[in-house]
Amino acid sequence: MSSPMLSMSWPEGNRMREITFSKAVNEALAEEMRQDETVIILGEDVAEAGTPFKILSGLVEEFGTDRVIDTPISEPGFTGIGVGAAMTGMRPVVDLMFGDFIFLIMDQLCNQAAKAHYMSGGKLNVPMVLRTNMGATRRSAAQHSQSLHAIVAHIPGLKIAMPSSAYEAKGLLKTAIRDDNPVVIFEDKLMYQDSAEVPEEEYAIPFGQACVKREGTDITLIGTSSMVQVCEKAADMLQEKGINAEVIDPRTIVPLDEKTLVESAKKTGRVIVVDEGHQSFGVTSEIASRINEKAFYYLDAPTTRIGAMDVPIPFSPVLEDITVPTPEGVFEQAMKLVSGELIDAA
Amino acid sequence: MSSPMLSMSWPEGNRMREITFSKAVNEALAEEMRQDETVIILGEDVAEAGTPFKILSGLVEEFGTDRVIDTPISEPGFTGIGVGAAMTGMRPVVDLMFGDFIFLIMDQLCNQAAKAHYMSGGKLNVPMVLRTNMGATRRSAAQHSQSLHAIVAHIPGLKIAMPSSAYEAKGLLKTAIRDDNPVVIFEDKLMYQDSAEVPEEEYAIPFGQACVKREGTDITLIGTSSMVQVCEKAADMLQEKGINAEVIDPRTIVPLDEKTLVESAKKTGRVIVVDEGHQSFGVTSEIASRINEKAFYYLDAPTTRIGAMDVPIPFSPVLEDITVPTPEGVFEQAMKLVSGELIDAA
């Protein structure tokens, strides 16, 4: 798809350092804004406050209020303004404070931004990035905890990135900003303070290239966003039982690197797909379906899915914690698949 | 789930007559409005104009402008008003002129209506029906042709009905109106003038009960809405080749009658799921995944999916017609599955 800036592994001789996810996002924005003065940020409390998550701190000081623009609480309005600015030569990064508010901007995102290039027969471009977040267990209840990437992934014309660590957060955001198409990037807000190794040098991560986080032979665990860590922890637990799990991060769900996923499925014969969106009619269904279609005769067990429970997200911690996928849940499911226990069920 | 009024087959001695889908919707509304004065209709041009599709003709004359209420072009506003009216004792049927406008009301539908019962710990109810439509090939281009049921099916708290003929249109809408939960009903606008047999007597169709439209042994074709007809036509073509297809209409995708679908899959060993929403991250993925999970060891071939192409819907008839599933496409896919041709692919 879009021309990769760098391959999946970092270039030789790159100095690395640990930075937080939040800092990685900040760096990506600052670097792109330095290189391209058409890059602007639009959103609520993005300037002096640097967002409630303090991710954008320092940007308004460097780039001024003409480029880091505080808006009123008008999500449909400022998204629409972003679309129009993008059509006429800017590269707006629209900041949506909570992923749950995507419901407010669906028309501007899905009827306008996603379709303008097609409806104009290729004449209009909308190089806009919508940066937003996802993730439960912050005790923020049903309207501030959703992971709604599946619903936008369903709409042709949008690219969807889901970084799983600081490294991906920076590299995918830089690619998103340079992309001439509307891109939605979902950051797990629970990961903002997590650190990871990130190169000192500039890099970008191409869209549509999954990353094999850990190689394995017995079962494939596919995880998006923070579910990559959940899968890695489950893989550790499986290792202790002598089961060798492969962990894959698709990194972008549109475009989806079907090839890497299918090849892994063919190799291991067993797959679990883990995603923090609601399970039904979600991302896990799509990935599982593609694997079943393309690797069916190699599979020893049905591809199974673990998403968030199909319930609104409850406030009470005792309830909220059981709605999201956990390493234990993935481990148990993997054990069932490997032991053939699911044969009875199916 | 909700208490069935009638079983799937019509009661003995019922007189039947042919009426259009549009008339069936009109009758459902009129009957329910006569029985329950809390039922009201809210939407654009629903009163004197009877909607642009003329579906509601006659209702304002019978029930007056207090119950058939013309609104300004304020989809989020009148949906929100519907939610509030539903919470306080009315049963509003909110009329959304085109399914594509659902993007405008996602917050009111998915953050408010869908979650109010849960967030209030069961104290608030939202007995609202959102009646809208779906379906391409009317030469209405990308913003008036979408089939967006998958995105709302992803949100817990909403029930989703997809009538496949006049009979279901009436029976499901009556159940929807009596349901104490928010229900979204998607009518294929291409079917409004199609006729079918509908009982003279009152009936309602329970949610969560699939209808086996045609029994068969060799392959299962699952179709939603007008895709039921597409599947039936494909089944006719298959019959000529000596292949005996079972055709199933889930009728509601939330709740989904998984049992009937899985049992059929176990019986035939081959399944195609057909739906007019975009294929990726859509309804076909969910249904295929559930079948693969629950019937895996009975399947002779991967469950495959046929959705609308993953492109915005083009205006030009020569392009538009190839974006939607056709009987020929389903037939060809079925032949591949039956002949084992897909083994190479997978």
Add this chain to the structure above:
Amino acid sequence: MSKTKKAELNAEDALRMFRQMLRIRTFENNANQLYLSAKMPGLTHMYSGEEAVAVGICDALLPTDKITSTHRGHGHCVAKGAEFKAMFCELLGREEGYCRGKGGSMHIADQSNGNLGANAIVGGSLGIATGAALTAKLKKTSDVAVCFFGDGATAQGLMYEVMNMAALWNLPVIYACENNGYSEYTKTEEIAAGSITARAEAFGIEAHQVDGQDVIAVNALAKSLVERARNGEGPFFVELMTYRYHGHHVGDINREYYRAKTEEEDWKKNRDPIIRLRSWLVENGHATEEALDEINAAVTEDAENAVAYALNAPYPAASEVDMHVFTDVEHVLA
């Protein structure tokens, strides 16, 4: 404060409102403590400083009248008649909370008193309140609906959509805009062009601006508008000039970059709604300082007991997680 209006208020009503304002302040102080001592899950938005708004308006309502509330919803909840125990239980995610612990601070509501919910979507309940007013009109119940929302919510297009319909259909709804000068970390003048009341007036809606720190003025206005709305003269719009004492939420501690401490001190010292009503009660001989202190002590004790109770109250059972998704399905994932 207008002398005439105040004179009209009888001691009983004033004392009731005094107590309700104190209850809100006390609730919030306890909630803040629960946060600071890490006993409360998540964050919460304090209503302290804005008590006269909720109390002045809700005191003019009947229990059957409806309100909708916001992310800053504890004050409306108390003012509309809720009890501390079920409120603290909700805040702490316990089963005995008004929402069985499923809603938390941002969805807290005593539904049986006509509170249709706090709402975590800014402006999200404007349609709901207007819909409740539509019900009142169609069912001829003579209920009134009040929609509380902040100055920030005036930037949401939904407000204009529903005001238009409310005006066209003469609905018994009162839009109560709590203008506390800020939305999150931004001053109102930076996010609101023109005049907020003029926006309502442009739809043909009668609009008022009132000192939101003067409970007597708020209540007098509310009483007259509620009465008129009941008689079919609605809708109305009220902009209430007020102030939040705490940060945007309990975690917003270092806030001098957007708001001066002196400004906060000025509002707290010179315009506090509780202090002002207290003086008025004493000056007019409606109550002694001692009597008011006793009310305070009773409220404090009530709150402390409720907190203690809630801290020990049981969490919902895990099996609750898939209940209440639908009205007619016991466990949706069973």
Add this chain to the structure above:
Amino acid sequence: MSKTKKAELNAEDALRMFRQMLRIRTFENNANQLYLSAKMPGLTHMYSGEEAVAVGICDALLPTDKITSTHRGHGHCVAKGAEFKAMFCELLGREEGYCRGKGGSMHIADQSNGNLGANAIVGGSLGIATGAALTAKLKKTSDVAVCFFGDGATAQGLMYEVMNMAALWNLPVIYACENNGYSEYTKTEEIAAGSITARAEAFGIEAHQVDGQDVIAVNALAKSLVERARNGEGPFFVELMTYRYHGHHVGDINREYYRAKTEEEDWKKNRDPIIRLRSWLVENGHATEEALDEINAAVTEDAENAVAYALNAPYPAASEVDMHVFTDVEHVLA
């Protein structure tokens, strides 16, 4: 019509606008015929009757200025400089259409002349136009953006959201509300409470109401506002009182239940913008009847040729179906 304003207009400008209005009317008559003879796929919304609005405004713009248009978009498209051939090709779904046949009537636009698209979502382009104005301000291009929308679109909350931001940020955008008295089958007074211009004024936006059947008045106002917007005095709001001659769309034939024939006749006979400009041109000696008839004949011929051309133009290849989903992927389903 204001005499002074008219006097200021020179013959050349007036003739150009006359021709453009005729071109719109002629385009629409041909489009309607294509519908009636079942040669056009789908439906379309006629701009006939409203020509002075699009032409009066677009004549005040440079090709680099931006506009956004509506479901009733042929008029804006012509007025902003489009050619008949590519327009008819689009209407008929042919490859040579402005959008390669992918957009059709509701998305028609000559993008190279600054038309950012017709839009099938009522009010859907209000943000886009405002965003184009933001670009102009940030890039200091001195471009102006004009957002065309109907009276019905004033019910969309988005309008208030973007007007607020345009006002706060002083954007060079002109909101042009085409008030043709109806949205679909409903009279404007039934769906719009209060005053439309007052709504803009409440946000501090200078608002004007103008006779939309008087192209000279429209153009004079537009020239002055465009000039001022270029100088950083924007935004502005204009309500243009106009009328559509046809039904809501070409299929809306029996419409007496919502609109009297006599009303239609009155507008056509007594307020037609083309007839009015024609009289003015002749009365002021700027053109003879014959010269104007010649323009008419030339425009008619141009349209007929374009229709004939379009009817025989090729459809896009089937392989186009998955092109232009993304800028950087040739065939997304390959």
